[in-house]
Amino acid sequence: MKKRVFQIFGFLISTLGWLFVACTMAMDYWRVSQLPGQGGSFIIKVAWYWSNLWKDCFIDSTAVVNCRDFPVLWSVTVYVQGVRGLLMVGLGLGFVGAILAFIGMECTYIGGNDKTNDKVLLSAAVFHIVGGISDIAGYCLYINRIARNFFNPNLNPTALRYDIGTPLFLGLVGSFLILVGAVFYAVTVIKVLCPEPKVVYASRSYVTPRTRSRTLYTGYYQTSRQSRASRESRRSTLSSESKSSEFSNISQITDEKISDRDAFV
Structure with a gap:
């Protein structure tokens, strides 16, 4: 019963994390920069610059959005290409891991016998771990780029300094959930990796005290x-x-x- 509960809980957590990562691919405001300014006595004009993996946008105080889509794949900035590739690899591995986990769980009765189910679930945990690490690497690469530009003392004062947006935090949380789900899978099939040594106990018949002294001789x-x-x-x-x-x-x-x-x- 505990094994099934752990497997179901791990499947729900890893699937939820995979959905978080997938949602961040299409979300806006990966990086945000705000330019406040005062015009007149009562009017405050604010402009926001934000970017994601697909476009750069500008919003003024009148809520007019102007965006510039990134050009074709081979002319995009190198770090953006790297982040895209890492996240896509993580999503693909997570999708395969979710299918294997659904097949290998004990409550689905699809994989076959217990030993086969454990092996399939172990492979699902490996796919989730590799995919989660790939997602974390992509988000960390993007955050590193933002931090380097923000804390660069030699940066032009007129250049924009971006802050970290909400999708990056959501993606990191989703990657962490994927790894936690993989750990739950691995815990339930740890016996496949480290089987317990078999101890054979010799069968000994009980002898009454009267006959014991006789049987000795x-x-x-x-x-x-x-x-x-x-x-x-x-x-x-x-x-x-x-x-x-x-x-x-x-x-x-x-x-x-x-x-x-x-x-x-």
Whole structure:
């Protein structure tokens, strides 16, 4: 029962994390920059610049959005291409891991016997772990780029300094949930990796105290009795042989005497 609960809980957590990561791919405000300014006595004009993996946008105080889509794939900034690739790899591995986990769980009755289910679930945990690490690497690469530009002392004062947006935090949380779900999978099938050594216990019959003292020396008594019986049998055979030999000698003597007597007569 505990094994099923852990597997279901791990499947829900890893699937929820995978959905978080998938949602961040299409979300806006990966990085945000705000330019406040005061015009007149009562009007405050604010402009926001934000970017994601697909476009750069600008919003003014009138809520007019102007966006510039990134050009074709081979002309995009290198770190954006890297983040896209890492997240797509993580999503693909997570999708395969979710399918394997659904097949290998004990409550679905799809994988077959318990040993096969454990192996399938273990492979699902490996896919989730690799995919979660790939997602974390993509988010960390993007955050590193933002932090380097923000804390760069040699940056042009007129250049924009971006802050970290909400999708990055959501993506990191989703990656962490994917890893936690994989750990739950691995815990339920840890016996496949580290099987317990088999201990064979010899069956011992219970002996009552009265017969225990006898059984300790049964072998000795039996051997002594057998030796006595063999000695007696040897003696009986020897005595029978000696009697038969004496009887044969007596018969020979008597036959000789009878033959001499007949000849004399």
